[in-house]
Amino acid sequence: MSDPSAPDVVVVGSGPNGLAAAVTLARSGLAVQVLEAQPTVGGGARTVPGIVHGVVHDQCSAVHPMALASPFFRRFDLPARGVELLHPEVSYAQPLVDGASAIAYRSLDRTVEHLGVDGPAWRALMEPLVERADGVVGFVLGDHRSVPRDLVAAVRFGLGVLEQGLGATWDRRFREHRAPALLTGVASHAITPLPSLPAAGTALLLGVLGHATGWCIPRGGTQTITDALVADLVVHGGVVTTDHPVRSAADLPPAHAYVFDTTPGTVADVLGDRMPARFARGFRRFRHGNGAAKVDYVLSGPVPWAYPEVGLAGTVHLGGSRPEMARAEHAVARGRHAEHPTVLLSDPAVVDPGRTGPGGIRPLWAYAHVPAGSERDMTEAVTAEIERFAPGFRDVVVAAHAVPAARMALHNANYVGGDIASGAITLRRMLVGPRWQLDPFATGVDGAYLCSSSAPPGPGVHGMGGWHVARRVLRDRFGITVPPDLRPVG
Ligand SMILES: Cc1cc2nc3c(=O)[nH]c(=O)nc-3n(C[C@H](O)[C@H](O)[C@H](O)COP(=O)(O)OP(=O)(O)OC[C@H]3O[C@@H](n4cnc5c(N)ncnc54)[C@H](O)[C@@H]3O)c2cc1C
Incomplete structure (x- = not known):
């Protein structure tokens, strides 16, 4: 019984x-x-x-573009349950070594203006997808067995993925170096060699959400x-x-x-x-897949970015130009630590002042891409990478705590060898x-x-x-x- x-x-x-x-x-x-x-x-x-x-x-x-956009969470309705999703004015930013920076504002128009000569090409890539953001999300986050509800969105997305995912075409769209670096930072979330079709899919989905819903950070x-x-x-x-x-x-x-x-x-x-x-x-x-190594900091104040507008971003991608980032991801895929590792970083206090502690100390969340199973403490490498774009960063570090890729599975068995x-x-x-x-x-x-x-x-x-x-x-x-x-x- x-x-x-x-x-x-x-x-x-x-x-x-x-x-x-x-x-x-x-x-x-x-x-x-x-x-x-x-x-x-x-x-x-x-x-x-x-x-x-x-x-x-x-x-x-830490950063949740999909907590507003995913069909499950839209039904579940986090805001109605008191989860406040805060929108940074800048969804993500990509500082560059020449003291310049590429910025993805939540506003598409502002981003286009900021990207100058490449602004129209950015608009041509993003706007048709932003206009059909629900269709894009429904297609990418679907079960991939049902017919997409918005076929136009699916086709436009597919074409964009082909363009940005193939070595023969990914550099054809832009004339300067800032827009390609900006898009590569988002593509790097896939932790794969670049260019690749899945990385391009990641870049376009997250890039579209950067303008459509924003890359929000939950209060608290x-x-x-x-x-x-x-x-x-x-x-x-x-x-x-x-x-x-x-x-x-x-x-x-x-x-x-x-x-x-x-x-x-x-x-x-x-x-x-x-x-x-x-x-x-x-x-x-x-x-x-390849690994990620976490470094959490406590800072005495904001990161002193050389390009101050970066300080408005909820998420910052570090790694430099498109070719530099592609080199770093290739190194990691071959089992080597990159000279300039890709680093993803978020300072939640940019939108959530409640995250600061006594005397204004604040958390800084970061992780670097490393070979699978890497046992390396990445504190120094990540600190040096931030310092490259924010001279004086070391002076605001109060404390740091590292979790090497090899230890990520200790707090979550799904992250085998740091495969987040x-x-x-x-x-x-x-x-x-x-x-x-x-x-x-x-x-x-x-x-x-x-x-x-x-x-x-x-x-x-x-x-x-x-x-x-x-x-x-x-x-x-x-x-x-x-x-x-x-x-x-x-
Ligand atoms: C450092 C880092 C940064 C990230 N940043 C972002 C971000 O900013 N935005 C974003 O959207 N995503 C981010 N991600 C990815 C995101 O966290 C994961 O994709 C997501 O949590 C996956 O959800 P899941 O439910 O599939 O599995 P998980 O969230 O991995 O949960 C799996 C759960 O199963 C438990 N479990 C595993 N094996 C067993 C077992 N045998 N018995 C019982 N329990 C078990 C684990 O303990 C864990 O609680 C990040 C991940 C990491 C590690």
């Missing part, structure tokens, strides 16, 4: 995808239990106490997003159990369905012999899934699904893997074809 207290669905892992699945399922009236290996909830969406009293740091994600830190998800889950009867790593089937309670917000390798370990051999092989061979995208960003992985298969979320075992960013639509705090999988579970396991309303109650 089945245990009446057993959950209908067990979700393994409490990252944004796991919680998005859990919320959707609980809102459909199912009993949901989330099992999380770590002592705290949220995976890549956690804010943790700092290295200096009074300052907190986003442990992983990323944890507020996780807290809103957990609060909703609990109100709808869901249970979260922390300190519960799932290593084998014995760690799972009986349930009608299992949703894995983990790596494919973990799924293979847990499902073991129940998995068909071809699935198990594909999941175990799943290729992880939970898988190498290739076109196949983004579109098809961890192996060639019809359903990108299938594990080969009835009732068990993969929802993490290792499956389409890939990395980022958008919750879409969870949303897609929850709808499959509802339909296939419980005969529920209408997804629940996710708006806040009351």
Whole structure:
């Protein structure tokens, strides 16, 4: 006889995808239990106490263009739940060594004006996509099995990706060096050799959102997003159990369905012999990507950028010109530390003065691209890179704390060797899934699904893997074809 207290669905892992699945399922009236290996909830969406009293740091994600744009979060409506998404006037900036800088304002017109001779070419690339931003987001964050709702947006996006993703064409559009550097900074989020089609896709999606919704930063830190998800889950009867790593089937309670917000390798370990051999092989061979090494700073004041407008940006990409960044990403892909590593940096106090601590000290969030599994403490390399564009930076550093790539998996098992995208960003992985298969979320075992960013639509705090999988579970396991309303109650 089945245990009446057993959950209908067990979700393994409490990252944004796991919680998005859990919320959707609980809102459909199912009993949901989330099992999380770590002592705290949220995976890549956690804010943790700092290295200096009074300052907190986003442990992983910090900047959230997709928290407003993703179809899951639009339904869930973070602002209505009190999560304040703050918009920096400058979405992202790219300082250059000649003392100049390339700036992506939230305003497309202002960006076009700022980019001078390349302004019209920037507009020609971005504006047709910004006008159809919902269609672009729907296409990129879709399950890649349904026909895109906005075919015009999908085609325009595809053409832009081809242009910016191929070596023969990516340098044809612009005449000066600032606009290409600006776009390359965004492309670098893919942590792949440049140019590449998936990096171009990343650049265009995030570039469009930079003008359409802005690259927002939650007041108080990323944890507020996780807290809103957990609060909703609990109100709808869901249970979260922390300190519960799932290593084998014995760690799972009986349930009608299992949703894995983990790596494919973990799924293979847990499902073991129940998995068909071809699935198990594909999941175990799943290729992880290059690494990221984190450095969190506490500063006595703002970064002294040589080009002051950079100080208005919520996100800054460091690495210099397009050719310099391409060289750095190639070095990393070949297993070498770059001379000038790509560094992504965010100073949340630019939009959120509440992030400052006693005496005006403030957090600075940064990570550098490094070879997979790198054990190097990147504090000095990142500090030198910031100093290159902000002379005097060392003088405002109060404290720094590094997490080498090799240690990232200690706080999140999905980040194997520092692979913060939970898988190498290739076109196949983004579109098809961890192996060639019809359903990108299938594990080969009835009732068990993969929802993490290792499956389409890939990395980022958008919750879409969870949303897609929850709808499959509802339909296939419980005969529920209408997804629940996710708006806040009351
Ligand atoms: C340094 C860094 C910076 C980033 N910056 C951004 C950013 O600014 N904006 C953005 O959108 N994205 C960013 N990302 C990426 C983003 O955090 C991830 O893409 C996103 O969190 C993926 O969500 P997920 O739910 O798929 O998995 P995760 O958030 O990785 O969560 C997986 C969860 O599963 C748990 N788990 C794994 N294995 C097991 C197991 N066997 N048993 C139980 N629990 C398990 C983990 O502990 C974790 O809690 C960043 C990531 C990092 C690391």
